[in-house]
Amino acid sequence: MFSYELDIKGWRELWFFLFKPKQCPVCRRRLERVDVRPEYSSGWESDMTGLNFRYEHKTKEAVRYRCDPCHAYYSLTELVERQ
Numbered sequence: 001m002f003s004y005e006l007d008i009k010g011w012r013e014l015w016f017f018l019f020k021p022k023q024c025p026v027c028r029r030r031l032e033r034v035d036v037r038p039e040y041s042s043g044w045e046s047d048m049t050g051l052n053f054r055y056e057h058k059t060k061e062a063v064r065y066r067c068d069p070c071h072a073y074y075s076l077t078e079l080v081e082r083q
Contacts, residue, residue, distance in 0.1 A: 031065035
């Protein structure tokens with residue numbers, strides 16, 4: 001079984017992810033979304049609930065943003081806190 005998850009921790013982050021413009025907290029320029037390499041964001045996890053024993057391949061995508069002029073990377077949580 002394969003599953004895909006976004007690492008969003010609440011309604012504020014979901015709202016920010018969907019509707020707010022992503023700007024750098026330092027220089028106020030537009031941020032670019034960066035893809036996380038699969039070897040750092042996916043893997044096999046075991047599920048041992050009761051008599052069911054199975055492995056799932058899960059990809060947990062960290063939402064990261066890059067500011068080119070500042071050379072800084074921000075997570076979605078950091079951007080919501082600095083808003």
